[in-house]
Amino acid sequence: MAKLMRLIESPIKRKIILLALFSALIPLLVIGPLTFIYFSKVIENKVSTTIDNFLTIVDWNINAFASSVENLSNDIFLSNEIQSYLTYKKTDAKLYRLETSSLENLNNITVVNNPYINAIYVGNENHGFLKVNRGERNLKNDIYQAVKKSNIYPRLLHSQWQGEWLNGSNLELVKDNNQSLLYGRNIRDLGTKEQNGIVLIELERSYFENMFKNSNPPGDILILDDDKILFSSSNRFSSSQIAEIIQGRKKSGTSKKVINGTRYFLNVHTNKKTNWDVVSIIPYENIVREVNQLRWVTISLLVIALIISLIFALFITRRITNQLSLLRMVTEKMEKREKIVGIDFNNEDELGEIGKQIVHLYNWNNDLTKRLYKSQIKEKEAELLALQSHINPHFLYNTLNTVYWMAEKAKAKQIAKIAINLSKIFKLTLNDGNHITSVKNEIEQVKSYLDIQNIRFDHKIHYSFTIEPEIMEESIIKLLLQPIVENAVYHGLEQQESGTITIEGTKVEKGLLFIIRDTGKGFDMNAVDMNKNGYALKNINERLKIYYGKEYGLKIESEIGKGTTVYLKVGLKNDEIIHDNF
Numbered sequence: 001m002a003k004l005m006r007l008i009e010s011p012i013k014r015k016i017i018l019l020a021l022f023s024a025l026i027p028l029l030v031i032g033p034l035t036f037i038y039f040s041k042v043i044e045n046k047v048s049t050t051i052d053n054f055l056t057i058v059d060w061n062i063n064a065f066a067s068s069v070e071n072l073s074n075d076i077f078l079s080n081e082i083q084s085y086l087t088y089k090k091t092d093a094k095l096y097r098l099e100t101s102s103l104e105n106l107n108n109i110t111v112v113n114n115p116y117i118n119a120i121y122v123g124n125e126n127h128g129f130l131k132v133n134r135g136e137r138n139l140k141n142d143i144y145q146a147v148k149k150s151n152i153y154p155r156l157l158h159s160q161w162q163g164e165w166l167n168g169s170n171l172e173l174v175k176d177n178n179q180s181l182l183y184g185r186n187i188r189d190l191g192t193k194e195q196n197g198i199v200l201i202e203l204e205r206s207y208f209e210n211m212f213k214n215s216n217p218p219g220d221i222l223i224l225d226d227d228k229i230l231f232s233s234s235n236r237f238s239s240s241q242i243a244e245i246i247q248g249r250k251k252s253g254t255s256k257k258v259i260n261g262t263r264y265f266l267n268v269h270t271n272k273k274t275n276w277d278v279v280s281i282i283p284y285e286n287i288v289r290e291v292n293q294l295r296w297v298t299i300s301l302l303v304i305a306l307i308i309s310l311i312f313a314l315f316i317t318r319r320i321t322n323q324l325s326l327l328r329m330v331t332e333k334m335e336k337r338e339k340i341v342g343i344d345f346n347n348e349d350e351l352g353e354i355g356k357q358i359v360h361l362y363n364w365n366n367d368l369t370k371r372l373y374k375s376q377i378k379e380k381e382a383e384l385l386a387l388q389s390h391i392n393p394h395f396l397y398n399t400l401n402t403v404y405w406m407a408e409k410a411k412a413k414q415i416a417k418i419a420i421n422l423s424k425i426f427k428l429t430l431n432d433g434n435h436i437t438s439v440k441n442e443i444e445q446v447k448s449y450l451d452i453q454n455i456r457f458d459h460k461i462h463y464s465f466t467i468e469p470e471i472m473e474e475s476i477i478k479l480l481l482q483p484i485v486e487n488a489v490y491h492g493l494e495q496q497e498s499g500t501i502t503i504e505g506t507k508v509e510k511g512l513l514f515i516i517r518d519t520g521k522g523f524d525m526n527a528v529d530m531n532k533n534g535y536a537l538k539n540i541n542e543r544l545k546i547y548y549g550k551e552y553g554l555k556i557e558s559e560i561g562k563g564t565t566v567y568l569k570v571g572l573k574n575d576e577i578i579h580d581n582f
Contacts, residue, residue, distance in 0.1 A: 035298075048254050048267060051219075051280045055269035058221070058278050061211050062271045069201060073163050073185045076122065076199050081105050086124055086187060086197040099129055106131045116207045118180055119173040121147075122187070124197035134204075135174040147171060147198065156184050156198055165274055166200075167225045173202045181205055181230065205231055219265075219282030230276065237281075256284060327355045334362055376546050380539075414455050421448035429479065437478040439471050439505065439512070446481050446503065453489055460498040461489065467505035471512055476570050477547055483536040484516050484554075484566050492520020492564055511552060514568040522558045537566075544570060 076082055082105065085098040106120055119132045123144050130137055139146055147153055150171040155164050163185035174180065181203040187196045208223060208231035222242070223231040229242060241259050254267045263284040270277050326343055333340050340362060345355040403419040428445040431437050443465060450463050485501060493499035504515040541553045548571030558564040 051254075051267040051282070052269070055267065055278050055280060058211070059269055059271050062223075062276065062278070063273050065207060065211075066271075066273045069183050069203065070163060072117075073183065073199055073201065076106070076120070077185065077187055079105050082122055082187070083189075083196065085127075086122070087189075089126060091127075095127065099127075103129065103131055116204045118202040118204055120202075121173055121200040122197060124195075128197065130173060132174060138172045138175045144198075147200070152182070152184060156186060159184075159186055161186075161188070165225060165276075167228050167230060171200075173200065219280050222277075222279040222281065224277045224279060225275070327358070330355060330359060330362075373546065380543055380546065418452050418455055421451045424448040425452075425482075431478055435477055436475050439467065439474050439476060442476065442478065442481045443467060443472075443503070443505075446485050449482055449485060450489075450501070457494070460496075461493055461501060462498065463501040463503070465503050465505075467503070468507060471505055471507050474507075474512060474572065476512070477543060480540055480544075480568060480570065481514065481516065483540060484568070487536060488516065488518035488520060488564065488566075492518045492522070496520065508569070511548070511572055512570045514570070516566045516568065517563065519563045522560045522563050524560055525556070525558055540568075544568075547571065 079102065081098060081101040085095070085102045088095050088098055102122065106122075115133075117133050118135055119130060119137070121130045121143055122128055125144055128144055130139065130143060147156075152164075152166040152171060155166060163183055166182040166184050171182070172180070173182075183201040183203065185199050187199055188194060189196055212221060212233055220236055221231070221233040222229060227243075227247075232242070237259075244257075244259055252268050252270050254265065257264050257266055265282045265284050267280040267282075268277055269280075326345055330340060330343060340359050343355075343359065345353070403415070425445055425448050428437070428441050428448075431441070447463075447465075450461060454461050481503065485503075488501055493501070500517075500519045502515075502517045506513050537554065537556070544552045544554065552569050552571050554569070555567040556564065557567075
């Protein structure tokens with residue numbers, strides 16, 4: 001596995017492998033998902049059509065059921081015997097005869113044609129009767145008062161001529177029958193429209209079980225009246241799950257719903273006559289089972305194709321990219337400036353020829369670079385020696401010592417101080433012929449120079465040094481700080497009444513950092529070309545880059561009226577290390 005990961009780390013290898021894989025797999029990756037989506041939609045549509053057809057039949061059966069109940073209520077409403085019974089106010093033998101004839105009338109209506117009816121109540125505030133077809137009556141006397149106290153009475157009271165389905169009622173006409181359906185209607189006088197009484201018809205919900213007994217419904221079936229469950233074909237769902245289905249269902253059409261992590265396909269059909277919702281619930285997994293089987297087969301084939309493609313891609317890639325790997329090793333060594341040895345390219349390969357040529361050019365370029373650096377160093381050293389050769393340094397050094405002792409003898413302290421400081425400057429500049437000095441000597445040279453200038457300008461230059469003690473003995477090339485300080489005095493402070501120069505020295509990563517600040521007049525950096533007007537600074541910058549590298553050198557910040565700051569970054573190489581680099 002580790003070898004495989006190393007093999008595909010190369011970008012070119014990855015591209016070749018991906019090209020081979022994509023060429024083999026893109027058709028499958030495009031066709032596969034589209035096929036799944038297409039088959040899923042086709043099966044969903046077929047299932048939806050099947051369910052719609054089934055729910056249409058259910059709707060027709062519910063209409064037939066509701067129509068038969070409504071027709072029964074119409075027969076009761078139009079029965080002369082029942083109308084006479086309800087409007088008769090006396091309690092005598094005639095009332096008994098009217099009640100008997102009304103019950104016979106109900107027997108003819110219910111027993112033969114409507115076996116799913118449990119009981120029928122007809123009555124008003126004066127009198128009434130309860131006709132029970134099956135079971136034991138739940139209410140004995142004064143049934144009308146019980147109706148008035150129940151939650152169905154307001155709905156009955158406000159209904160006009162049509163009947164009402166009163167599901168969810170707390171009124172039971174027959175004992176132990178809390179799963180029954182209740183239909184109610186006002187019985188009115190056809191002429192005056194006054195209410196003569198009410199009729200309540202209690203029906204068995206087993207009618208729905210008979211409806212679905214031989215129909216083999218797809219999935220689970222719920223029949224709902226608003227949020228009340230009239231019928232459930234199974235006990236698959238808990239009451240909380242059914243409540244979730246009821247709450248989020250659409251009024252019609254199909255939808256998908258997740259219940260306890262399982263996805264279901266819901267189809268809702270609303271019966272216009274009763275306003276009941278018939279809900280079909282099918283696990284989505286049942287619908288797409290065949291599609292899922294096809295999906296797993298396709299995925300298996302896809303994985304096999306992927307493995308085969310990967311094996312061939314790795315084999316071909318390895319043959320193609322052997323020379324590229326060698327070429328990459330060469331470029332990494334070139335970046336690290338390492339010597340290139342032990343890398344043999346295949347002469348029969350075009351990449352091998354290119355690699356050999358690159359190695360040859362790299363080695364040749366290294367030789368040229370070393371020669372160029374040596375030439376630049378010798379040129380700069382020659383410039384420095386040429387400047388020094390204009391003056392006989394030993395003659396001047398000895399003469400200045402003579403002047404110092406003569407000034408001391410004549411008690412001319414200022415002259416003596418100038419002479420001794422100038423003598424120190426020449427001694428530190430000569431440095432016994434070495435171009436490498438210490439930070440301590442550079443600081444002494446700058447201090448001697450500033451002491452001479454303060455004698456000239458009546459001590460108007462204030463200076464301070466903040467140098468970390470641990471860098472005082474570090475080796476650096478000479479004449480770095482004094483020319484910068486001289487620049488600050490000549491261009492910045494000489495024309496002012498007073499000024500300050502501060503020098504800070506710290507050790508930073510891979511070198512030393514010196515910051516020289518002055519409070520001189522400053523200058524506009526956009527208006528001055530340092531390459532043309534700053535020979536000394538340009539010389540220092542070039543020497544630093546040649547000796548220590550491109551990341552070393554100086555940077556200047558200045559603003560008119562706010563002074564100038566020079567940042568000088570020096571490496572930590574000694575003289576021998578410097579020359580060994582070349």
